Amino acid sequence: MYFTIAVRNLLQAKRRTLLLSLAIGAVTMLLVLLQSLSQGLNETMIQAATTLSAGHVNVAGFFKSKPSDASPILSDAPPLRAILEKETPGLDYVIDRARGWGKIISDSGSVQSGLTGVNLAEERTLTKIVQMARENEYRDNGRDQVLGDINKLAEPGQLMLFAAQARKLNVTVGDQVTISIETIDGQTNTMSGTVCAIARDIGFMSGWSVFLNRSSLKSLYEQADTSTGALMVYLKPGYRGREKEVMDSLRGILESKGYTMMDHDPNPFWMKFDKVLAEDWIGQQIDLTTWEDEVSFLKWVLVALDSITFFLIAVLTFVIAVGIMNTVLMSVRERTREIGTVRAIGLSQSGVLTMFLLESLLLGLFATALGSALGASIAWLIDSSKVAITDDAIKTFVMSDTLHLSVLPQHVITAIIAFTFITGLSALWPALRASRMQPVTAMSSAT
């Protein structure tokens, strides 16, 4: 009966119900949209990070031959890799990448970039996720076709650029470039390389990444066969989201095997040079990080978006809450005599409270469900339309050249529960006032 009364009262006050539903639904829709943008950004970030620069967990470190130098390498990688392959919880696979920093020079320009040496035979996602760019995406009057082949990275002296770099260097597939690096001793080494493929940008992170044949990069740095830049650990789907736990577990395992571990520093390896250089030790120390640590310098984007979302939603929620409170107060005033009547008939104070709260909760549930469904549909539509972002600043912000929105069921459910709860909470005070009315006072009301 409470349900019938609530539904019919809502239907009776059509205009009021509609206006409030629209307001509550709109805020819920906005929340779902902003959450899906944040989630999309997070997914883009993890995809970019785990494709370009990190595994889910990274085992890297520094080698110091004397206290005043520091090489970001693992000097004896094979036994370490064997331990990881045997003992990592939830392991999918391990890859081995050489790392460096250098200058790519063409006839018409140069770019500074991180250098990643890959062994294509063990890369599982790189060739699948990285999409090749058409020539007209990085060159004016270029052909509307994909040139080159990423698989050529298996050959020495081959390198893959991203579209933004190719545009800057004004090169196309097949062109020769010079790669120049500086070793830890301050010696400059150069090599000539052939652009075997040019990929589409993966956010602005790809602007700093050049992939080349692993053995070529190691030769350039004159590294031993057993040394490498990082062992990247990829986890099975069930273990994703538990990277920190896996990292902590590996720390314990490696310590028990006698490795010296660096204190956890949630930053990428290139931000640790100064600190390691200042430390007074020699030999090998192992540094464990998660993919999030490796892109921590980009986290501000997510933090900024989440902060804007929180602020915007908080302000709108406050406005809506005041609106709901006023509306329920108005409804209580209009139905004062009805309250007196039902109290006289024998409805308890808690019954009156239930009557008004249920009405608000039903309104909240209906409006938030509608708003969430609409928000999720719009997010899905935007995502499937692959809306191109033309503005460079926005591209940088969302780390992609298309708008990616991702709706998680838990976001939708949370939005529905949260806003329904807020609706109920906003109605609590007027509902309490209604329930505490003396029957005789309510019955003698003029309304």
Place this chain on the structure above:
Amino acid sequence: MSAPIVQLSNVVKEYPLGHVTVTALDGVSLDIDAGDFITIAGPSGSGKTTILNMIGCVDVPTRGEVVVDGQPTRTLSDRALTSLRLHKLGFIFQSFNLIPVLSVAQNVEFPLLLQGHIGAAERKKRVAEMVEKVGLTPQSGQRPSELSGGQRQRVAIARALVTRPRIVMADEPTANLDSVTGQNIIELMRHLNETEQTTFIFSTHDPKVMAHAKRIVRIKDGKVEDDGRGNASNNQAAA
């Protein structure tokens, strides 16, 4: 002789009105027997409604004692008063006071639902019986707004009686009805009083309505002018 079902002993009711205190009832004492059909008569503002509110447990006295079905109301908690209203009392209001969003049958069913212990089948049966008694079976699915004044008051009567209360209070039940409909309503109440043995206490200042009462209590300025005990000639005179 059995104890009265309602006893008012030296009841005083005062209301604050701005800076002054208004005395609505000034030492009212009254006994009402079970099965009575009693009218409380008096001019507007004399205290009729206040007496009904006291007996109906929607208000408590400032001083004095109101005992309803053996329970002194002044010391009862809100919960206990609510329970007393729900199980022992029925109300019929001057302006019908039906729940506008519920149908005739749902309005009648409402107090049974509040009682909680009656199963759905029994509820439906009692509602159907009561709606039939007040002659509204064809209208049982309609909302109050679709009914005439007389029909609405019949719904209110059905709602008041469906819980089989010991006492039904009716505050000027015919005031908003035309004379013929009003007459019919009073006759219906009287019929139910005789068949169900329910005590009816109603207020009015209409002499034609008073004529149906077994007993007339006259109120003036918050005091009982005539409690109508054994004074049959008064009834005749009023008629």
